[in-house]
Amino acid sequence: MIYMDKLHAIILAGGAGTRFWPLSxxxxxxxxxxxxxxxxxxxHTIKRISGIIPPGNIWIVTTEDKAQEIxxxxxxxxxxxxxxxxxxxxxxxxxxxxIGLAAIHINSLSSGDSIMLVMPSDHLIPDPENFxxxxxxxxxxxKDGYLVTFGIKPTRPETGYxxxxxxxxxxxxxxxxxxxxxxxxxxxxxxxxxxxEGNYFWNSGIFVWKTxxxxxxxxxxxxxxxxxxxxxxxxxxSFPDSLIYRGFNKQNPQILKSIKILYSELESISIxxxxxxxxxxxxxVMASFHWSDLGSFTALDEVxxxxxxxxxxxxxxxxxxxxxxxxxxxxxxxxxxxxxxMVVIDTPDATLITPKAKAQEVRxxxxxxxxxxxxxxxxxxxxxxxxxxxxxxxxxxxxKIKRILINPKARLSLQIHKKRSEHWIVISGIAKVTKNNETxxxxxxxxxxxPKNTKHRLENPGSQPLQIIEVQxxxxxxxxxxxxxxxxxxxTND
Amino acid sequence: MIYMDKLHAIILAGGAGTRFWPLSxxxxxxxxxxxxxxxxxxxHTIKRISGIIPPGNIWIVTTEDKAQEIxxxxxxxxxxxxxxxxxxxxxxxxxxxxIGLAAIHINSLSSGDSIMLVMPSDHLIPDPENFxxxxxxxxxxxKDGYLVTFGIKPTRPETGYxxxxxxxxxxxxxxxxxxxxxxxxxxxxxxxxxxxEGNYFWNSGIFVWKTxxxxxxxxxxxxxxxxxxxxxxxxxxSFPDSLIYRGFNKQNPQILKSIKILYSELESISIxxxxxxxxxxxxxVMASFHWSDLGSFTALDEVxxxxxxxxxxxxxxxxxxxxxxxxxxxxxxxxxxxxxxMVVIDTPDATLITPKAKAQEVRxxxxxxxxxxxxxxxxxxxxxxxxxxxxxxxxxxxxKIKRILINPKARLSLQIHKKRSEHWIVISGIAKVTKNNETxxxxxxxxxxxPKNTKHRLENPGSQPLQIIEVQxxxxxxxxxxxxxxxxxxxTND
Numbered sequence: 006m007i008y009m010d011k012l013h014a015i016i017l018a019g020g021a022g023t024r025f026w027p028l029s030x031x032x033x034x035x036x037x038x039x040x041x042x043x044x045x046x047x048x049h050t051i052k053r054i055s056g057i058i059p060p061g062n063i064w065i066v067t068t069e070d071k072a073q074e075i076x077x078x079x080x081x082x083x084x085x086x087x088x089x090x091x092x093x094x095x096x097x098x099x100x101x102x103x104i105g106l107a108a109i110h111i112n113s114l115s116s117g118d119s120i121m122l123v124m125p126s127d128h129l130i131p132d133p134e135n136f137x138x139x140x141x142x143x144x145x146x147x148k149d150g151y152l153v154t155f156g157i158k159p160t161r162p163e164t165g166y167x168x169x170x171x172x173x174x175x176x177x178x179x180x181x182x183x184x185x186x187x188x189x190x191x192x193x194x195x196x197x198x199x200x201x202e203g204n205y206f207w208n209s210g211i212f213v214w215k216t217x218x219x220x221x222x223x224x225x226x227x228x229x230x231x232x233x234x235x236x237x238x239x240x241x242x243s244f245p246d247s248l249i250y251r252g253f254n255k256q257n258p259q260i261l262k263s264i265k266i267l268y269s270e271l272e273s274i275s276i277x278x279x280x281x282x283x284x285x286x287x288x289x290v291m292a293s294f295h296w297s298d299l300g301s302f303t304a305l306d307e308v309x310x311x312x313x314x315x316x317x318x319x320x321x322x323x324x325x326x327x328x329x330x331x332x333x334x335x336x337x338x339x340x341x342x343x344x345x346x347m348v349v350i351d352t353p354d355a356t357l358i359t360p361k362a363k364a365q366e367v368r369x370x371x372x373x374x375x376x377x378x379x380x381x382x383x384x385x386x387x388x389x390x391x392x393x394x395x396x397x398x399x400x401x402x403x404x405k406i407k408r409i410l411i412n413p414k415a416r417l418s419l420q421i422h423k424k425r426s427e428h429w430i431v432i433s434g435i436a437k438v439t440k441n442n443e444t445x446x447x448x449x450x451x452x453x454x455x456p457k458n459t460k461h462r463l464e465n466p467g468s469q470p471l472q473i474i475e476v477q478x479x480x481x482x483x484x485x486x487x488x489x490x491x492x493x494x495x496x497t498n499d
Numbered sequence: 500m501i502y503m504d505k506l507h508a509i510i511l512a513g514g515a516g517t518r519f520w521p522l523s524x525x526x527x528x529x530x531x532x533x534x535x536x537x538x539x540x541x542x543h544t545i546k547r548i549s550g551i552i553p554p555g556n557i558w559i560v561t562t563e564d565k566a567q568e569i570x571x572x573x574x575x576x577x578x579x580x581x582x583x584x585x586x587x588x589x590x591x592x593x594x595x596x597x598i599g600l601a602a603i604h605i606n607s608l609s610s611g612d613s614i615m616l617v618m619p620s621d622h623l624i625p626d627p628e629n630f631x632x633x634x635x636x637x638x639x640x641x642k643d644g645y646l647v648t649f650g651i652k653p654t655r656p657e658t659g660y661x662x663x664x665x666x667x668x669x670x671x672x673x674x675x676x677x678x679x680x681x682x683x684x685x686x687x688x689x690x691x692x693x694x695x696e697g698n699y700f701w702n703s704g705i706f707v708w709k710t711x712x713x714x715x716x717x718x719x720x721x722x723x724x725x726x727x728x729x730x731x732x733x734x735x736x737s738f739p740d741s742l743i744y745r746g747f748n749k750q751n752p753q754i755l756k757s758i759k760i761l762y763s764e765l766e767s768i769s770i771x772x773x774x775x776x777x778x779x780x781x782x783x784v785m786a787s788f789h790w791s792d793l794g795s796f797t798a799l800d801e802v803x804x805x806x807x808x809x810x811x812x813x814x815x816x817x818x819x820x821x822x823x824x825x826x827x828x829x830x831x832x833x834x835x836x837x838x839x840x841m842v843v844i845d846t847p848d849a850t851l852i853t854p855k856a857k858a859q860e861v862r863x864x865x866x867x868x869x870x871x872x873x874x875x876x877x878x879x880x881x882x883x884x885x886x887x888x889x890x891x892x893x894x895x896x897x898x899k900i901k902r903i904l905i906n907p908k909a910r911l912s913l914q915i916h917k918k919r920s921e922h923w924i925v926i927s928g929i930a931k932v933t934k935n936n937e938t939x940x941x942x943x944x945x946x947x948x949x950p951k952n953t954k955h956r957l958e959n960p961g962s963q964p965l966q967i968i969e970v971q972x973x974x975x976x977x978x979x980x981x982x983x984x985x986x987x988x989x990x991t992n993d
Contacts, residue, residue, distance in 0.1 A: 027834070325857075325860055326857075337850065338848060338850070339849075340849060340864045342854070342857045342858075342860045344853075351850065354831055354832060356833050358834070358835045358843055363819075363836045364836075367834075367836065369836075370819065370834045398893040403927060406893075426944055428924050432897060432898045432972065433897060449897075450920055452948065452970075476926075476946075476968050478924075478926065
C-alpha cells in the first residue's frame with residue numbers, strides 16, 4: 006500500500022482511563038499501557054496507520070497536562086516520532102471541539118481538500134491489515150462526500166455501547182451501508198432485539214471524512230463551535246505553532262491567551278451527538294477487523310488467551326483452583342485460592358480486588374482517591390522517561406528512594422534542585438556525573454553526593470544499561486522541584 | 500494472687516504456623532504475630548501467668564532455629580525476659596517429647612515435686628483473669644494426682660478440633676469433671692450431636708499436672724520415651740545448660756551430641772495421643788475464660804470486632820460495598836469492591852486472596868513456596884531485631900536495599916561481611932559509626948561506606964530513633980554473611 010498524502014490521521018488521546026486503575030493513573034492513562042499485544046495502545050494505533058499515512062500527517066490531540074508524557078511515550082517509535090504533531094486542547098471539551106481543532110490545523114497547512122481518519126487512542130485492533138483494507142472503502146465513500154463511521158458486528162447484547170442502525174441488506178457481504186440512525190446505549194431487551202434484527206452495529210468511534218465536509222456539517226449543526234473555530238483558525242494561520250506541542254514551546258502568549266478564551270467558551274459536546282446523529286450523509290463501513298474498546302478489566306477476556314479453567318494469569322501468581330478469573334501481578338507474589346469470576350490487579354503501591362460483575366465500579370475507587378488527594382490516583386511508582394525509567398521504592402518523612410535505569414548513551418537533563426540533595430549509588434553500569442564544573446565517572450559500588458542548589462547531570466556513557474539507587478533527602482521531594490538548564494528531550498520548566 | 504513457687508509454666512513454641520501465611524513466615528511464626536489485642540500471642544501467653552509464676556519458673560520449649568528470634572522477641576517484656584528459660588528441642592518431635600524434656604529440666608532444678616502448667620504459645624485468651632481463676636481449681640486437682648485438661652464449651656459444631664467427653668453432670672455449674680474419653684476430630688454429624696449432648700468440650704491443649712505424675716504416666720504409656728528422658732536427665736544433671744539457650748551457648752559439644760542422638764531416636768507423638776487418651780486419671784476443668792486457637796484467618800471473626808456489614812478492615816483499605824470479609828493491609832493500598840465472605844491479607848511482598856471457605860488451603864500455597872525455595876515462605880521483608888528493625892525495600896541482581904531503624908542507645912554487633920559492601924545514608928537521627936579503628940558521627944543527609952572485610956558497627960548514641968538507608972552491593976547478600984566480633988545481645992556465629 007502506498008502513502009496517501011491527502012490522508013491525515015487524528016488520534017484522540019485526551020482520556021483519563023480511570024477504568025483501568027490501578028494499571029492506569031491520571032499521569033499514565035490507558036492508551037499508554039501495554040494491555041494486550043506487544044506495544045501500548047497509543048503506539049499500536051500509530052503503527053496501524055504509519056504504513057499508509059506520512060508521519061507529518063499524524064496528529065495527536067490531547068490536553069496540555071498529558072502532552073509531555075505522550076511526547077516521551079511516542080519517542081520509542083523512533084524517527085517518525087519527531088514528525089508526529091501533538092495538538093493541545095486548551096481544556097478538555099469532548100470530541101467535537103477536539104476534531105474541529107484538528108480540522109482547522111489541517112486546513113491551515115494543506116492546499117486543497119484532505120481526508121481525515123479520526124481514531125481513539127485506546128482501542129485495540131489486533132488485525133490492522135483488515136483495518137487498512139476496510140479503510141480503503143471508507144476513504145472512497147468520504148471522497149464522495151459522506152461522513153463514514155466504522156460499525157462493529159455485535160457479538161453480545163452489550164448495553165455499554167451506542168449502536169448504529171443501518172438500512173437492511175439482504176446481501177450480508179455488502180460492507181458499506183447507509184446509516185438510518187444512531188442509537189444511545191440501550192437496555193438489555195433492546196440490545197437483544199438489535200442482535201436478532203441484524204442491522205445494528207456497535208459504534209467504534211472511528212470516522213473518515215473530508216475536512217471540508219466535517220467543517221460544513223459542524224457549521225450546520227453546531228454553529229457556535231464553527232464560529233469559534235473560524236476565529237481560532239484566523240489566529241493560527243498567523244501563528245501556526247500556537248497549539249502545537251514541541252517541548253520548548255515559545256508561543257506568543259497573547260495569541261495563546263486569546264485562543265484559550267475562545268476555546269473555554271465552547272460547549273462540551275461529542276461528535277456523535279453533535280454531528281453524526283443529525284447528519285443525513287452518514288454511511289457505515291461494516292468492520293472486517295476485530296475490535297475492543299477495552300472498557301474495563303473484563304474486556305481482557307476477549308483479547309487475552311485464557312487457560313483451560315478460564316483464567317488469565319500474568320506475573321508472579323500462585324493459584325490453587327481458581328476459575329474464570331483474571332489475576333495480573335508484577336514482581337510481588339499474589340497467592341489466590343478458589344476464586345471464581347474475580348479480577349485481581351496488583352501494582353507496586355495498590356491492589357484492586359473485585360468480582361468481574363463489579364469491575365465497572367473501579368471508577369468509584371478512583372473518585373475516592375482523587376477526592377482525598379491520594380498519590381495512588383495520580384502517579385505510578387514506575388515512571389517511564391525518555392532516557393529510561395525510575396521506580397519509587399520507598400518514601401517517608403524527609404526521604405525518597407528511587408531505583409533509576411538509564412538507557413545506554415542516554416542522559417538526564419542538566420538540572421538543579423533547590424530543596425533536596427541526592428545520593429547516587431551505582432549498582433551496575435558506569436555513570437558519568439556532572440557536578441557543578443566537575444565531570445567524573447562513578448563505577449559500580451561507588452557513590453556520589455549532589456547537595457541542593459548544585460548543577461548536576463547523570464549520564465550513561467556505556468553500551469549497557471546503567472542502574473543507580475538514588476536516595477533523596479529534604480523537606481520537599483516532589484518532581485516539580487527541578488530547574489532544567491539543558492535537556493536532550495526539549496523539556497523546560499516554562 | 501501470690502506467686503506459686505512450686506508452679507512452673509511450660510510454653511510450647513515450636514510450631515511453624517503456616518495457616519497465617521503471609522502474615523506468618525517460617526522465620527516469624529504465628530506466636531510472634533500481633534494478631535488480636537495489644538501484644539503478640541507469645542508475649543501475651545507469658546504476661547497471662549507472669550503475675551503468679553516467677554519468671555525463673557517459665558520455660559519456653561522450641562527448636563534451635565527459632566530460639567534466637569524468640570529470645571529477641573521476649574526481650575520486649577523487660578527484665579523478666581532474662582530469667583525466662585528457653586529449652587531447645589534438638590529436633591521437633593511433637594508435644595510428648597517436648598513436655599518430657601521440660602519435666603526433666605524442672606526435676607533437675609527442684610527439690611521436691613512441682614506442678615507444671617503446659618500451654619501452647621499461639622492461642623488467644625482475651626480474659627486472663629478468668630483463666631487464672633480456673634487455674635486454681637486445676638492446680639488443686641493436680642495436687643491430688645490428676646492430669647488436668649481445660650475444656651472449652653463448644654459454640655459451634657467445629658470439625659477441626661478434638662473433643663473431650665466428660666461424665667454427665669446434672670449441675671452445669673460444676674466445673675471440674677471426670678473425663679470419660681478423648682475424641683479425635685469428628686465429622687459434622689458427630690460434632691452436632693456432641694453439642695446437643697452437652698458433655699463434650701473442645702480440647703484446649705492446656706494442661707496442669709505434677710511433674711512426677713506426668714513422668715510416671717509417660718513411663719506407663721510411652722516407656723521408650725521415658726527411658727530416653729532418663730538418659731538425657733542423667734546428662735543434664737551434670738551439664739544443666741546443655742539445652743538451655745543463652746545466645747552465647749558454650750555447651751559441651753560431646754554431651755550435646757549425645758543428647759541429640761538420644762532425642763532423634765524418639766517417636767514423634769503428641770501428649771494427647773500418647774498419654775491423655777490412655778490415662779485413667781484425667782480430669783477436666785470447664786473453662787470460664789474465652790479461648791481461640793486462631794487456627795485460620797476465619798478465626799479472626801471471633802476475636803476482632805466487625806463493622807455493621809460484618810467486615811474486618813485493617814490498614815490502608817478502600818472498600819465499596821463488601822460484606823462479611825476480612826481485609827488486612829499495611830502501608831500499601833488495597834481497594835476492594837463488592838467482596839462477599841472473602842479474606843485478603845496484604846504484606847509488603849505477598850498478598851493472599853481467598854474465599855473464607857477455602858482459607859484452610861493456604862497451607863497448600865506455603866507448601867508450593869517451600870518446594871520452590873521461595874523467600875516469601877521463609878522471611879518477612881520486615882524483621883524485628885533486639886536493637887530495632889529493618890525492612891528490605893528492594894533487591895535485585897547484585898544489590899539489596901534496607902531501611903534500618905535503630906532504637907535510642909542501641910547498637911548492632913561489631914561485625915564483618917566477607918562478600919558485600921554497604922553504603923549507609925542517614926535519614927534521621929545521628930549515627931555513630933565504627934569503621935576499622937576509626938569512630939565518627941554521621942548526621943542526617945550524610946553517608947558513609949563500609950567496604951567488604953571491614954570491621955564495622957552501627958550505633959544510635961542519641962535519644963531519638965536513628966533511621967538509615969543501607970544499600971548493599973555484592974555477589975552474595977544473604978544474612979549469613981556475617982562474622983560477629985562483639986554483640987550486646989549475645990549473638991555469635993558458633
